[in-house]
Structures are given as C-alpha cells and as structure tokens.
Amino acid sequence: MEQRNEAWREALRQSMKPKERMAIGRVKMNELDGDYRSHSYEEVNQGLTKEQAMLEAKRCLDCPNPSCMTGCPVGIDIPSFIKNIERGEILEAAKVLKRTSALPAVCGRVCPQERQCESQCIHVKSGHQAVAIGYLERFAADYERESGNIAVPEVAAPNGIKIGVVGSGPCGLSFAGDMAKLGYDVTVFEALHEIGGVLKYGIPEFRLPNNIVDVEIHNLEKMGVKFMTNTIVGKTVSMDDLKEAGFRALFVASGAGLPNFMNIPGENLIGIMSSNEYLTRVNLMGAARTSDSDTPVIQGKRVAVIGGGNTAMDSVRTARRLGAERAMIVYRRSEEEMPARVEEVKHAKEEGVEFMTLHNPIEYIGDEHGRVKQMRLQKMQLGEPDASGRRRPEPIPGAVETIDVDEVIVSVGVSPNPLIPNSVSGLNVSRKGTIEVSEDMQSSIPTIFAGGDIVRGGATVILAMGDGRKAAAAMHSKIQAGEI
Amino acid sequence: MNRIVGKEYFSPNVVKLEIEAPLIAKSRRAGHFVIVRCDEHGERMPLTIAGADLQKGTITLVVQKIGVSSTKLCDLNVGDYVHDVVGPLGKATHIEKFGTVVCAGGGVGVAPLLPIIQAMKAAGNRVVSVLAGRTKDLIILEDEVRRSSDEVIIMTDDGSYGKKGLVTAGVEEVINREKVDLCVTIGPAVMMKFVAQLTKKYNVPTVASLNTIMVDGTGMCGACRVTVGGKTKFVCVDGPEFDAHEVDFEEMMMRMGAYKPLEAEQMEHYRHEHEAH
Numbered sequence: 001m002e003q004r005n006e007a008w009r010e011a012l013r014q015s016m017k018p019k020e021r022m023a024i025g026r027v028k029m030n031e032l033d034g035d036y037r038s039h040s041y042e043e044v045n046q047g048l049t050k051e052q053a054m055l056e057a058k059r060c061l062d063c064p065n066p067s068c069m070t071g072c073p074v075g076i077d078i079p080s081f082i083k084n085i086e087r088g089e090i091l092e093a094a095k096v097l098k099r100t101s102a103l104p105a106v107c108g109r110v111c112p113q114e115r116q117c118e119s120q121c122i123h124v125k126s127g128h129q130a131v132a133i134g135y136l137e138r139f140a141a142d143y144e145r146e147s148g149n150i151a152v153p154e155v156a157a158p159n160g161i162k163i164g165v166v167g168s169g170p171c172g173l174s175f176a177g178d179m180a181k182l183g184y185d186v187t188v189f190e191a192l193h194e195i196g197g198v199l200k201y202g203i204p205e206f207r208l209p210n211n212i213v214d215v216e217i218h219n220l221e222k223m224g225v226k227f228m229t230n231t232i233v234g235k236t237v238s239m240d241d242l243k244e245a246g247f248r249a250l251f252v253a254s255g256a257g258l259p260n261f262m263n264i265p266g267e268n269l270i271g272i273m274s275s276n277e278y279l280t281r282v283n284l285m286g287a288a289r290t291s292d293s294d295t296p297v298i299q300g301k302r303v304a305v306i307g308g309g310n311t312a313m314d315s316v317r318t319a320r321r322l323g324a325e326r327a328m329i330v331y332r333r334s335e336e337e338m339p340a341r342v343e344e345v346k347h348a349k350e351e352g353v354e355f356m357t358l359h360n361p362i363e364y365i366g367d368e369h370g371r372v373k374q375m376r377l378q379k380m381q382l383g384e385p386d387a388s389g390r391r392r393p394e395p396i397p398g399a400v401e402t403i404d405v406d407e408v409i410v411s412v413g414v415s416p417n418p419l420i421p422n423s424v425s426g427l428n429v430s431r432k433g434t435i436e437v438s439e440d441m442q443s444s445i446p447t448i449f450a451g452g453d454i455v456r457g458g459a460t461v462i463l464a465m466g467d468g469r470k471a472a473a474a475m476h477s478k479i480q481a482g483e484i
Numbered sequence: 485m486n487r488i489v490g491k492e493y494f495s496p497n498v499v500k501l502e503i504e505a506p507l508i509a510k511s512r513r514a515g516h517f518v519i520v521r522c523d524e525h526g527e528r529m530p531l532t533i534a535g536a537d538l539q540k541g542t543i544t545l546v547v548q549k550i551g552v553s554s555t556k557l558c559d560l561n562v563g564d565y566v567h568d569v570v571g572p573l574g575k576a577t578h579i580e581k582f583g584t585v586v587c588a589g590g591g592v593g594v595a596p597l598l599p600i601i602q603a604m605k606a607a608g609n610r611v612v613s614v615l616a617g618r619t620k621d622l623i624i625l626e627d628e629v630r631r632s633s634d635e636v637i638i639m640t641d642d643g644s645y646g647k648k649g650l651v652t653a654g655v656e657e658v659i660n661r662e663k664v665d666l667c668v669t670i671g672p673a674v675m676m677k678f679v680a681q682l683t684k685k686y687n688v689p690t691v692a693s694l695n696t697i698m699v700d701g702t703g704m705c706g707a708c709r710v711t712v713g714g715k716t717k718f719v720c721v722d723g724p725e726f727d728a729h730e731v732d733f734e735e736m737m738m739r740m741g742a743y744k745p746l747e748a749e750q751m752e753h754y755r756h757e758h759e760a761h
Binding site for chain 1: 521556568570572583587699700706707709716738739741743746747750
C-alpha cells in the first residue's frame with residue numbers, strides 16, 4: 001500500500017468521481033468461439049487489450065481500506081497494481097504483483113476470484129459486478145512477459161543457508177520464490193520429469209498454457225532457485241541424506257496426488273481411469289495432443305466424467321477436444337452445489353458438454369474384451385443439509401437408468417500422497433493422511449514445515465501459494481531467532 | 485546423468501544396459517523398479533532394477549524389445565543418455581530367512597528376479613531357482629543365478645536346453661520332493677497365474693511381482709491398479725509384489741491389453757519411419 005499517498009495516485013483518484021467509476025460496466029473477456037475451441041487446444045480466454053484493461057482499471061475506487069486484499073490468500077496489493085494499469089504503467093503494475101506472488105500469470109488464470117478477492121470488492125457490496133481483478137492481474141503479467149522485459153525480483157545477499165523443498169507445484173514454487181528473495185540457497189526436488197506439479201500435469205493448456213508456467217519457473221531460476229527433477233525425497237534421497245548434505249530445513253509441499261475411486265462394480269474395466277491419469281497422459285505427456293508423443297490415450301466417443309469440481313470440468317472439456325461426440329458430467333448433487341468455478345461450467349456448456357446432475361454411477365458394464373460399454377446411474381434428489389451445509393443427495397428408489405459409454409473419467413477427489421508421511425519417522429499425520437502443522441506451518445519435526453494439499457487435502461492453487469508464503473516467513477523468522 | 489556405460493545383447497531382442505544413476509544405485513533394494521523415459525517425446529516406462537554397482541554408481545536394466553519405447557531404449561548405445569530415470573520405486577522385497585525358497589522366473593523376468601535370489605541367499609535361505617524360456621536363446625543370466633542358488637532347474641518349451649516343459653513343471657518337481665517355504669515368481673502375467681494356481685494347490689505361500697501399465701509410478705494416477713484379495717491396490721506404491729494367491733490375474737491381463745491396438749499402430753508407424761531413414 002506504500003504507493004497510495006504518492007502524488008500520481010492522488011491525482012488519479014481526483015480525476016474521476018466514484019459515481020462515474022461505478023457507472024462503467026465490467027469488461028468482458030475476449031474468448032474463442034465455443035464450436036471452434038472444442039476442437040482446439042488453444043487457450044480459450046484471450047486476455048484483455050490494453051484499452052480494455054485501462055478502462056476496467058478505472059472502475060476500481062482505490063478504497064482507503066481495500067477489502068479485496070483481505071480476500072487474497074497471498075495479500076497482493078490490489079489497488080496499487082490496478083492504479084498502475086489505469087495510468088498506463090503496466091510494467092510497474094507487474095512489479096507490484098511480483099512483490100507478493102511468484103506466479104501472477106498463473107493465478108490470474110486459475111484462481112476462483114469470485115470466491116476470493118472479487119467477492120470482497122466494494123462494487124459487490126453495492127450490488128454491482130466486482131472489478132475484474134483476475135483479468136487485470138493476468139493482463140499485467142502477460143503484458144510484462146510479452147514485452148520481453150520481465151523483471152527479476154530483488155534478491156537479498158546470499159546467506160549460505162541451504163533449504164530443501166519437496167514438490168514443485170504452486171505451493172513449493174511460492175515458498176521457493178520467497179526464500180530466494182530472503183537470500184537462502186533453495187533447492188526444489190520434483191518426482192516427475194517436469195517442474196510445476198498440477199500446473200503441468202493437471203490444468204490443461206486451453207486454460208493455462210505450459211509455456212506461461214515455464215516462463216514463471218524460469219524467473220525463479222534467475223533468482224537462484226535450483227531444481228532437481230526425477231528426485232523423490234524419501235526414495236531417491238532420504239531425509240538423512242539431505243541433512244548430511246547440509247540442508248538446514250525442509251518444506252514439504254508434495255500435494256494430494258492420490259486419486260480416489262468409488263469402489264463400485266466394474267470400476268477396473270478398460271476405459272475407466274482417474275482424472276489424474278487422463279490429464280497426465282494428455283497434458284504432461286502430450287498424448288493425442290502432440291503428434292510426436294509416444295504416450296497413448298483412449299479417445300472415447302461417449303465419455304462420462306464423474307464429479308463436479310474443476311478437475312472434472314478440465315477432464316470433460318479435454319474429452320471434447322479429443323473427439324468425444326457425447327461428453328457428460330455426471331454429478332450426484334445439483335448444479336448449485338458444484339464446486340467447479342462458474343466460468344468453467346459456463347465454458348463447458350458452451351463447448352457442448354452435457355450435464356447430468358442428480359445422477360450417481362452405481363455400476364459399470366463391460367463387453368467381452370473387458371472394455372466399458374455402459375454405466376448404470378442412480379437418480380438422486382436433495383434431502384436435508386449435511387455437515388458441510390450442502391443438501392445431502394439421496395437415491396430415488398427404483399430410479400436407475402443405463403447409458404452407453406466407452407470411456408469414464410473418475411474425478412471424485414484426491415487424497416494426500418503417503419510417500420513422505422510414510423518415509424519420515426516422528427512426523428505427526430492425521431487420520432486422513434495429511435501432515436499436521438502448527439499456525440506457522442511447522443510440523444512435529446521442528447526442521448520440517450509443510451503446506452498446500454499435503455496439509456489441506458485437495459484445495460486450490462492460490463491457497464497452496466498462500467501456505468508457501470506463510471511457511472517461508474515463519475521458517476525465516478525461526479532461523480533468524482536461532483530456533484532451527 | 486543417466487549415461488549408458490555398458491550394453492550387452494542376451495539375444496537379438498533382449499538387451500542388458502548399465503546406466504549411471506548413483507543415487508538410485510545407493511538407495512535401491514531387491515524388488516524396486518525405476519521409471520525411464522528415453523527422449524523428450526518418450527513415454528514413461530517401468531522397469532525393475534536387475535542390479536547395481538555402488539562403486540561405479542550404476543544400475544542394470546534388462547529390456548526386451550516389445551513396443552516403440554522398449555525398442556528405442558534397446559537401440560541406445562554406450563555413451564548415449566537416457567533422458568529420465570526416476571526411482572527406486574515401489575516397496576522392496578520382504579527378505580528374511582524363510583527356509584527353502586523357490587524362485588521361478590520366465591523370460592526377461594529372470595533379470596528382476598536375480599537381486600531377490602541374491603538377497604534370499606544372503607539371508608540364509610536354501611534357494612532353488614527355476615528358469616524358463618521358450619527356447620535356449622531366451623534363458624538369461626544363468627551364471628549369475630547359479631552363483632546365488634543352491635540348485636538351478638532350467639525349463640524350455642521346446643526342450644532345446646534343460647528340461648522340456650513349462651516353469652510350473654520345474655516348480656512342481658521341487659515341491660514334490662522337499663518342503664518349500666516360499667515361492668517367488670516373476671515373468672509374463674499368464675506364467676505367474678499358472679505358478680500361483682500350482683502353489684495354491686500345495687499350499688505354498690507365493691509372491692508375484694506384477695508388471696502392469698504405469699504412468700507416473702508414484703501413486704498419483706491409478707493406471708496400475710489391480711484387485712488383490714477383493715480390494716483395489718496400486719501396483720506402484722502398494723507393490724509391485726503381492727500374495728499371488730490373492731491377485732485377480734484375469735482382470736490384470738485384461739487391463740494390460742488396454743492399449744494393444746494403439747501400441748500396434750504406433751509400432752507400425754515407428755518401423756515405417758525407421759526404415760525410411
């Protein structure tokens with residue numbers, strides 16, 4: 001917020017009356033046509049033009065106590081970056097973002113802003129549409145990248161202290177960025193052959209192009225962060241090996257990569273797979289997407305995706321792009337309860353995805369080769385609210401239908417990967433397999449901190465990034481205080 | 485990293501590769517596997533570690549040319565690099581003094597069996613190894629197996645070497661003449677299935693190392709899932725070794741055929757391109 005009192009900002013505030021600012025309508029994102037894009041891997045959202053962004057920036061009232069910031073898990077100085085866009089200083093805006101976020105081009109694309117920063121915008125409180133904070137964040141980050149002038153955040157003088165990070169997903173990357181800024185010698189260990197975690201294997205190119213993730217990772221490298229792929233902490237190297245190699249502390253951000261299945265009859269038939277498998281084959285391995293990929297993937301004509309989260313939407317939209325004539329979301333509650341982002345649901349519908357809400361699979365039927373050919377769905381109705389506050393889906397007795405399918409993607413959540421919890425003795429782990437941490441993200445072993453999905457179970461990219469920032473601050477202060 | 489320092493042909497289609505991977509060489513145990521990716525377009529392919537040299541910092545893999553990826557890997561030469569090697573993965577073999585252990589391997593399955601034979605022998609077991617192959621040329625690592633076994637029985641389908649018959653005949657011969665405390669079997673799924681059926685009849689505890697389709701090999705996708713004792717298990721993290729009497733081999737073999745048509749198409753394409761060059 002340090003820029004708020006500067007003369008240019010003061011002048012900007014005076015240049016327009018709040019009422020005039022409120023009168024401007026929210027910008028619409030430019031996007032590819034639904035028919036075209038359902039057969040293409042190009043990014044759906046095309047971003048704002050500079051004119052659009054500068055006009056949208058005018059809608060921000062530059063509140064003295066900006067409530068939007070309380071909705072951002074990494075605490076981005078939202079009014080400062082937006083006002084820099086309003087005055088046309090886009091590279092300045094990008095710098096403001098980088099002060100708190102290691103991956104602004106990513107967050108601007110995949111954060112559920114409607115539940116975070118934008119839900120707290122003053123416009124919403126007065127009955128209008130929120131300032132498009134996410135679109136503006138994305139615009140600033142893209143503008144900077146395309147300008148070829150990416151600023152590398154300032155890094156403190158090296159302090160010679162080695163810190164290890166387990167996992168290179170959004171949580172590990174945000175932690176690594178913050179620690180590098182503080183002068184630490186940071187090494188990130190990644191089990192897969194590519195850096196980025198879910199940003200690479202999970203979220204598809206049409207929502208988050210891999211080259212954009214790579215640019216942000218490359219920026220971390222410029223800050224001195226080292227990456228070791230194909231390295232599994234607990235298998236390739238042990239915790240003791242790391243200690244011996246001089247690592248002072250470790251941050252575990254290994255995610256919740258273990259897919260859940262429903263354990264219903266026929267679930268192991270050919271053509272039935274987890275979203276993780278399906279998306280990894282297509283996104284990380286390039287199956288059916290790049291002509292020279294050696295990895296195959298089943299390309300069904302009638303594809304059912306079970307679940308209602310963002311991963312389900314990513315899977316069903318991928319299935320359309322891989323040639324599914326009929327791509328269906330099968331979800332046991334109603335659309336209102338769907339955890340997926342509103343924008344993803346809208347995009348899926350525009351791309352011709354069918355929504356079978358209040359349906360739940362109870363059995364899969366295979367052909368003589370063991371390939372799935374049908375699913376049996378139980379129709380549901382909503383009953384009383386359950387512990388989560390959502391109305392509980394209940395089967396309607398006798399209402400079962402059978403639908404032809406040749407591929408089923410199971411997207412009913414993930415559990416924490418047990419690899420690290422199993423390989424470290426003395427680490428307190430919950431009944432659900434998550435690592436237990438204090439307020440400071442510190443585990444029961446003082447030199448091991450943890451964050452993201454390995455602590456939360458399946459959550460969002462931005463919450464994972466928030467954990468990374470919090471853990472970096474806490475680890476730094478404990479190291480400075482000589483506690484670890 | 486991952487430079488190939490040794491290559492030996494066991495037969496025109498079976499190759500032994502020695503690859504630099506010092507961290508894996510240090511931490512691997514019998515039963516562990518790695519995932520390799522040949523080049524930047526390559527798929528991730530699981531291979532059980534057949535041995536390691538701590539001094540040289542190398543691991544040994546034995547690869548049979550079957551599809552595009554295994555052919556690409558077999559075609560690499562000394563001095564070439566394997567793009568990615570990650571491991572050791574899976575749970576290590578449970579090794580203790582059981583008494584008499586029969587180790588039954590078929591085809592290239594003898595390679596991953598070798599470290600188990602060595603570890604079982606070192607733990608004080610009487611080890612009888614049964615090696616099987618279609619024909620004489622496909623019996624591999626015989627000398628190494630002999631060095632760590634009390635007895636070796638060789639079976640070939642066509643009788644061109646050792647005794648004529650399937651691996652099960654060799655195993656049954658041992659069971660019929662002495663008390664067997666454990667059987668360990670690695671080979672094609674159908675072979676392991678028949679070994680399991682045989683030993684179940686005689687109540688001999690049996691462990692099989694499963695070789696299902698895998699992608700990541702770290703438990704994040706479930707491509708490798710099998711049914712063991714009525715429950716779904718992930719071979720890469722819960723295995724690869726399971727109680728063979730509990731494994732649903734029919735389902736496993738069915739699932740291993742998931743990509744057969746695509747694999748054949750790819751191989752055709754690869755051959756075509758290769759010959760064009």
